[in-house]
Amino acid sequence: QVQLVQSGAEVKKPGASVKVSCKASGYTFTGYCMHWVRQAPGQGLEWMGWINPNSGGTKYAQKFQGRVTMTRDTSISTAYIELTRLRSDDTAVYYCARDLDQVGINWFDPWGQGTLVTVSS
Amino acid sequence: EILLTQSPATLSLSPGERATLSCRASQSVSSYLAWYQQRPGQAPRLLIYDASNRATGIPARFSGSGSGTDFTLTISSLEPEDFAVYYCQQRSNWPLTFGGGTKVEIK
Numbered sequence: 001q002v003q004l005v006q007s008g009a010e011v012k013k014p015g016a017s018v019k020v021s022c023k024a025s026g027y028t029f030t031g032y033c034m035h036w037v038r039q040a041p042g043q044g045l046e047w048m049g050w051i052n053p054n055s056g057g058t059k060y061a062q063k064f065q066g067r068v069t070m071t072r073d074t075s076i077s078t079a080y081i082e083l084t085r086l087r088s089d090d091t092a093v094y095y096c097a098r099d100l101d102q103v104g105i106n107w108f109d110p111w112g113q114g115t116l117v118t119v120s121s
Numbered sequence: 122e123i124l125l126t127q128s129p130a131t132l133s134l135s136p137g138e139r140a141t142l143s144c145r146a147s148q149s150v151s152s153y154l155a156w157y158q159q160r161p162g163q164a165p166r167l168l169i170y171d172a173s174n175r176a177t178g179i180p181a182r183f184s185g186s187g188s189g190t191d192f193t194l195t196i197s198s199l200e201p202e203d204f205a206v207y208y209c210q211q212r213s214n215w216p217l218t219f220g221g222g223t224k225v226e227i228k
Binding site for chain 2: 035044045061063095100105106107109111
């Protein structure tokens, strides 16, 4: 079955960077775009961007432009998100979520289990 | 940016009752709206996409309706596992945005 397994929790200091991974299995990794969504503690969901694992092309929400980079390694079916210049309000659970369809229709299914990133001095 | 407003913020109901959740968009999103369920401590799960299409494996008690700016998620008869937070999401315009969520709690 389709499965997305994310890396473990991280604790970072303000100003540092964090890189979270998302390993895909059960489908052709290069066939579906991968999205990243975050959720601050007790808050709602916020879309950050997507990567096309086939081309490496990306689209980022303007809010994160200049601080976020999404990459992939097709040899190990893994997508990555790196966020730099971390602030306390970046504390959140970061989810990867596959696009529902190969043509890229921007619905999210399935989701990874989430990675908690805590930014604290 | 399209703002999605969900109401009510909290819905207190008993098992077996009908739940009606609302999502209103700040501008038309056509039928490009989805609903997700998030149980405590879990990742969200896609329930409905394109306003009214159930995702794979989603029970028939979940249904979606609406177009333009007003959308509804209906749960015909609440099961114990349906008590959760529900989010709507639009894909009509960039950036993709979510509503603030409706919590369905046990009365």
